[in-house]
Amino acid sequence: MATYRIGDTIVKxxxxxxxxxxxxxxxxxxxxxxATGSQxxxxxxxxxRKGRYWLESWSDWQGTTPHAEWLSFHEAACWLMANGHxxxxxxxEYDDEVCE
Numbered sequence: 001m002a003t004y005r006i007g008d009t010i011v012k013x014x015x016x017x018x019x020x021x022x023x024x025x026x027x028x029x030x031x032x033x034x035a036t037g038s039q040x041x042x043x044x045x046x047x048x049r050k051g052r053y054w055l056e057s058w059s060d061w062q063g064t065t066p067h068a069e070w071l072s073f074h075e076a077a078c079w080l081m082a083n084g085h086x087x088x089x090x091x092x093e094y095d096d097e098v099c100e
Contacts, residue, residue: 004068
């Protein structure tokens with residue numbers, strides 16, 4: 001379980017109502033994150049109990065600190081689609097807006 005402070009709010013991954021992992025692609029040598037384009041940097045999207053979306057980011061590089069940030073509904077929809085996920089019902093209206 002991860003806990004982060006985003007502004008004046010505390011978010012806990014254990015309290016999330018849903019979460020989505022980044023997609024990866026094999027480049028012949030390594031799994032590359034579709035979210036970050038890196039083999040070392042990673043992301044996971046969460047939906048909070050209040051229905052807000054937040055993004056957890058971390059790195060395999062020693063000395064880096066994981067962090068979290070709020071995403072707008074539009075940004076969350078983009079992230080989900082870029083990582084091969086279907087949009088949940090609360091983001092379905094963004095399908096035409098974020099995908100051409």
